[in-house]
Amino acid sequence: MLTQGATRPLGLSDVAARAGVSLQTVSRVVNHHPNVAAATRERVLRAIAELGYRPNTAARALVTGSSRAIGLVATHINQYGPAQTLLGLEQAARSAGYSLGVTILDENSASAMRDAVDRLVAQSVDAVVALSTYGKAVDALRRFVAPVPLIAVQVGRGEDHPTVWVDQELGAELATRHLLELGHRTVHHVSGPVDSLEARGRLRGWRRELVRAGAPVPEPIEGDWTAAAGHAVGRRLAAARLRGEDVTAVFLANDQMALGLLNALHGEGISVPGQVSVVGFDDVPEAAFYTPPLTTVRQDFAELGRRGVELVLCRLNGAVRELEPVQPLLVVRDSTGPASRT
Amino acid sequence: MLTQGATRPLGLSDVAARAGVSLQTVSRVVNHHPNVAAATRERVLRAIAELGYRPNTAARALVTGSSRAIGLVATHINQYGPAQTLLGLEQAARSAGYSLGVTILDENSASAMRDAVDRLVAQSVDAVVALSTYGKAVDALRRFVAPVPLIAVQVGRGEDHPTVWVDQELGAELATRHLLELGHRTVHHVSGPVDSLEARGRLRGWRRELVRAGAPVPEPIEGDWTAAAGHAVGRRLAAARLRGEDVTAVFLANDQMALGLLNALHGEGISVPGQVSVVGFDDVPEAAFYTPPLTTVRQDFAELGRRGVELVLCRLNGAVRELEPVQPLLVVRDSTGPASRT
DNA sequence: CAGGGAGATGTTAGCGCTAACAAGCCCGCC
DNA sequence: GGCGGGCTTGTTAGCGCTAACATCTCCCTG
Numbered sequence: 001m002l003t004q005g006a007t008r009p010l011g012l013s014d015v016a017a018r019a020g021v022s023l024q025t026v027s028r029v030v031n032h033h034p035n036v037a038a039a040t041r042e043r044v045l046r047a048i049a050e051l052g053y054r055p056n057t058a059a060r061a062l063v064t065g066s067s068r069a070i071g072l073v074a075t076h077i078n079q080y081g082p083a084q085t086l087l088g089l090e091q092a093a094r095s096a097g098y099s100l101g102v103t104i105l106d107e108n109s110a111s112a113m114r115d116a117v118d119r120l121v122a123q124s125v126d127a128v129v130a131l132s133t134y135g136k137a138v139d140a141l142r143r144f145v146a147p148v149p150l151i152a153v154q155v156g157r158g159e160d161h162p163t164v165w166v167d168q169e170l171g172a173e174l175a176t177r178h179l180l181e182l183g184h185r186t187v188h189h190v191s192g193p194v195d196s197l198e199a200r201g202r203l204r205g206w207r208r209e210l211v212r213a214g215a216p217v218p219e220p221i222e223g224d225w226t227a228a229a230g231h232a233v234g235r236r237l238a239a240a241r242l243r244g245e246d247v248t249a250v251f252l253a254n255d256q257m258a259l260g261l262l263n264a265l266h267g268e269g270i271s272v273p274g275q276v277s278v279v280g281f282d283d284v285p286e287a288a289f290y291t292p293p294l295t296t297v298r299q300d301f302a303e304l305g306r307r308g309v310e311l312v313l314c315r316l317n318g319a320v321r322e323l324e325p326v327q328p329l330l331v332v333r334d335s336t337g338p339a340s341r342t
Numbered sequence: 343m344l345t346q347g348a349t350r351p352l353g354l355s356d357v358a359a360r361a362g363v364s365l366q367t368v369s370r371v372v373n374h375h376p377n378v379a380a381a382t383r384e385r386v387l388r389a390i391a392e393l394g395y396r397p398n399t400a401a402r403a404l405v406t407g408s409s410r411a412i413g414l415v416a417t418h419i420n421q422y423g424p425a426q427t428l429l430g431l432e433q434a435a436r437s438a439g440y441s442l443g444v445t446i447l448d449e450n451s452a453s454a455m456r457d458a459v460d461r462l463v464a465q466s467v468d469a470v471v472a473l474s475t476y477g478k479a480v481d482a483l484r485r486f487v488a489p490v491p492l493i494a495v496q497v498g499r500g501e502d503h504p505t506v507w508v509d510q511e512l513g514a515e516l517a518t519r520h521l522l523e524l525g526h527r528t529v530h531h532v533s534g535p536v537d538s539l540e541a542r543g544r545l546r547g548w549r550r551e552l553v554r555a556g557a558p559v560p561e562p563i564e565g566d567w568t569a570a571a572g573h574a575v576g577r578r579l580a581a582a583r584l585r586g587e588d589v590t591a592v593f594l595a596n597d598q599m600a601l602g603l604l605n606a607l608h609g610e611g612i613s614v615p616g617q618v619s620v621v622g623f624d625d626v627p628e629a630a631f632y633t634p635p636l637t638t639v640r641q642d643f644a645e646l647g648r649r650g651v652e653l654v655l656c657r658l659n660g661a662v663r664e665l666e667p668v669q670p671l672l673v674v675r676d677s678t679g680p681a682s683r684t
Numbered sequence: 685c686a687g688g689g690a691g692a693t694g695t696t697a698g699c700g701c702t703a704a705c706a707a708g709c710c711c712g713c714c
Numbered sequence: 715g716g717c718g719g720g721c722t723t724g725t726t727a728g729c730g731c732t733a734a735c736a737t738c739t740c741c742c743t744g
Binding site for chain 2: 058079080090099118124231256266289293
Binding site for chain 4: 404
């Protein structure tokens with residue numbers, strides 16, 4: 001029916017001819033205009049089905065100036081969180097009748113961001129969603145005056161554009177408090193790259209909770225989200241323990257780094273959670289199967305994508321809406337335990 | 343320069359007026375036609391830069407019938423492999439001047455696949471790339487007569503469409519042989535879902551290698567790519583060992599499942615590689631930090647994406663080209679060791 | 685029963701761009 | 715010196731669709 005050879009020059013006029021109506025009437029049916037007689041609509045619909053007609057989006061975009069497409073500017077799409085958000089985004093967009101154009105930023109510069117948005121705009125997308133972008137690229141995003149609505153997802157709380165975000169600070173507080181309540185004197189932190197707004201949020205939450213509890217605030221260690229970084233930190237912390245430093249609890253800004261840390265500690269013969277408790281962030285599906293299963297903070301990434309689309313749709317209707325941040329959730333597994341006074 | 347307020351009604355005619363030439367000449371400059379005087383081209387280029395003109399892709403698509411866009415139909419984009427391939431794909435497409443439209447298949451049915459391709463075609467993409475799709479959806483793909491070139495990436499060796507693929511059988515053989523050479527009498531296999539062509543390829547390679555070596559071929563166990571599945575299998579194999587069965591080597595069709603298995607074996611007090619050797623597949627970045635670091639088979643996913651675009655470009659030029667499969671690579675780490683005769 | 689209004693349908697004019705053709709120009713050649 | 719041919723530029727006609735306006739028909743109201 002739909003796959004009918006390589007010929008596909010069907011237009012409104014073909015349908016119109018077949019249904020015995022004018023081209024405009026077909027257009028009305030296709031666009032669900034109210035003022036079409038039921039019988040006529042029926043006839044047109046049948047003709048459309050028989051012919052396998054599909055409207056030409058390019059023509060429509062040309063005349064309406066809108067393509068019913070959303071452009072996505074993303075980085076780190078190969079990581080669990082962003083990928084999951086992409087999934088939510090695509091699904092929500094699709095069910096709202098929008099298609100998704102994707103551009104990857106392979107550099108965190110302001111110019112790369114400008115180019116990306118520009119490229120998307122040239123494709124006449126109706127809105128642009130920026131997904132977990134970083135550093136300079138985010139700066140470019142703020143006070144960016146694009147000809148279309150610009151929505152930021154997971155780039156921290158936006159100031160100049162509508163934003164959808166998970167409450168990173170809360171998540172970090174949850175993690176830190178959990179460790180403190182277990183009796184640890186303080187909690188060390190391995191952050192993400194500091195030019196990431198998410199990383200900064202987690203860092204803030206961690207620090208705030210320590211301060212609130214009156215616990216000492218150790219110097220945070222900057223990681224780069226990779227397991228390798230976590231591994232390096234693990235060896236470093238193990239050495240610090242040997243020097244007699246008080247390292248019994250570590251909160252890492254994502255699960256990959258936590259995995260690396262776990263691996264390093266295991267290699268150094270330090271037991272988790274016996275000697276050191278570890279908390280990650282994200283709750284990747286594998287976290288439950290790390291050795292030991294990782295206590296971590298769950299984020300609903302797909303929800304983020306859905307809300308992003310929701311915000312886009314609101315904006316397109318002229319409504320300006322602020323959304324509540326998504327609440328993260330602490331998932332306690334086996335990598336955390338009571339502080340052992342040795 | 344590019345961000346110049348919310349107004350953006352610039353057209354060829356604006357540029358033409360500014361440069362003092364006809365609209366068509368501007369079009370020629372934009373499209374790199376050869377027959378434009380150098381001085382004129384210069385003048386037009388300047389006008390374009392000054393005005394910040396960007397061609398309207400919808401209009402261009404309408405008149406040329408081509409949008410310089412590639413459509414991607416994908417599933418499992420939240421997993422490492424496909425996500426990585428997406429990255430390669432997008433980058434290659436972009437540097438060839440193509441944009442990427444993404445559609446996710448949320449169901450492996452033939453009709454979902456048809457809808458997805460149809461949706462993409464309606465957006466007048468120039469070609470469709472199907473990325474690691476499954477079961478019925480793949481069946482629909484074969485002998486699918488689309489109005490645009492259709493390229494399959496990572497869906498096994500294609501019969502009706504040009505295909506880019508990693509030699510899964512070879513990878514599985516590598517893994518199996520490695521274990522056999524370590525002195526294991528046989529190798530157990532945890533496969534992916536059998537409606538996945540990749541899973542089937544790995545299964546075939548594993549079986550072939552066992553047969554070649556004259557080793558017994560145990561019943562393969564079907565998994566679903568998740569760590570949870572690997573965990574379940576781990577418990578099952580541990581029980582089998584207790585019953586005296588000869589389980590000393592396991593090859594799993596991906597790293598996530600291997601992680602689950604590792605976790606289960608650890609929980610059962612079975613040492614890896616002391617008592618059981620484990621090999622995964624994919625070499626996700628975390629595999630080097632599993633406990634113990636996982637021996638696995640590396641696939642170059644990004645290369646797959648690049649080749650996909652290459653094939654699209656060839657096809658668009660009318661050339662039909664067959665590409666060699668990408669070679670996988672065995673990465674030996676610490677989860678495999680010599681068989682211990684107990 | 686005339687007038688008006690609402691609903692149904694048709695007609696027209698582009699959206700911004702490119703392909704095809706047309707026109708002018710300069711050059712070299714016989 | 716006239717003329718053909720290549721180079722450069724301009725003109726025209728849509729691509730397939732929708733918005734705005736024009737019609738026409740019917741039915742209801744006073």
